[in-house]
Amino acid sequence: MTIHASSNDINTLLSTMATEIRDAVGDKNPLLIGIHTGGVWIAKALEQQLGADFFDASLGTLNIAYYRDDFTRIGMHPQVTPSDLPFEIEGRHLLLVDDVIHSGRTIRAALNEIFDYGRPASVTLVALIERNGHELPIHADIIGESVTLSPDQQIKLTNNEGLNLEIISSKGIE
């Protein structure tokens, strides 16, 4: 993919992902959960693609700040929007959405948090981008695009008048 992906490219990815989601869990009455902040944007976009009646509850949002594994190294996160799961997850099939899967640590934290709300029947992991650099045995089930980046590069989703992807390297924007 190109280094700067515009809204159009992302929409194409999202529509393919929506089809895959329909095939995978369409008959399971799933619930949708986005991880703050980028995951919530992607979840909202997928919700639009899939249509209002695909989910029988509004979007849940997860903030994993209290479940991170680096509190003793970097302390409190500056701003935390509380998690909001406006449904019972017990026995339900969940679609867990994030923008970028990298180390896998965010998803580890998110799964721990989800299980503090109840015991879901299944969790399907959805990501717009999966990149190399995994540190945990965690892989997305439904992926928009897989990319290979060098360790000094970061891929970042922004949301200014539409979703955009940027690759930032420690040498600045390429």
Add this chain to the structure above:
Amino acid sequence: MTNNQLTENGHLRHFLTIEGLKRPLLTEIMDRAEQFSSISHQQVKKVPLLRGKTIVNLFFENSTRTRTTFELAAKRLSADVINLNISTSATSKGESLLDTLHNLEAMHSDMFVVRHAQSGAAEFIAQHVAPHVSVINAGDGCHAHPTQAMLDMFTIRRHKQHFPDLCVAIVGDILHSRVARSQIQALAILGVGEIRIIGPQTLLPAHSDALGVHVYHDMEAGLKNVDVIITLRLQQERMQGALLPSAREYFQCYGLTDDKLKIAKPDAIVMHPGPINRGVEIASSVADGPQSVILEQVTHGIAIRMAVMSMALGSQAELEGQL
């Protein structure tokens, strides 16, 4: 008092007093408490933020509510908690306060929550603990009770939102109240429009005007147009000290009854830090009435204490970075 309770970057390291803190920090404590409140919606009402941390509740003075909510707050953050009731412990065997502290430090404690009858005790302990230990003041003598003040501010914000528009009246024994002292400081920092203190001359500080408050000796005048009424506990020993004639007479003059409550604004809220003396500073019908938020204060105490504990222990990373 020097602000040794903050790190070089202005983050909370200890929480000893409201005095000298800035509005953004008080707002941050309340915002974080708001975020922690959502944990009570979880099936497992716990987050692993302080897993592996050891918090020692050092209570040199009796307390049920404060100690319990500190303990519950620490447990909701997954810290290990030890409760030490010192009056019945080592110090009665002749061990000095500092020896007790150093022993607890040697057990790799990360935080001391201190209540003590002497003003300045928490500050003293903060000066002598190892650099990796945070100290939270859970009430020292007549000096300060900062977490109580913050949970009160949080309760007010939940009901009234905009501090500058508010008129808040604190009724009762202001002179001996660490709660009132911390509340007045917090209300002033948050820019509350008007702060009033109401009570008999013998129970108000000598230079009340210097606190930036309006002083009333008469309930009828003092409660007019008030949005928030905070009643304080009247301690029995005040009567023995001849500062007051009797509990009954106090109730007649300063007890919050339904009739007196009607003088305040119709949507005024009634607060009390507890424990309540029913029929002394507040009538049962008011304490249990629709305008009372007294039990909410207790609930909010957990979230506020979670916020303060996690912020103070979060700064440890910053301190270690400086070493």
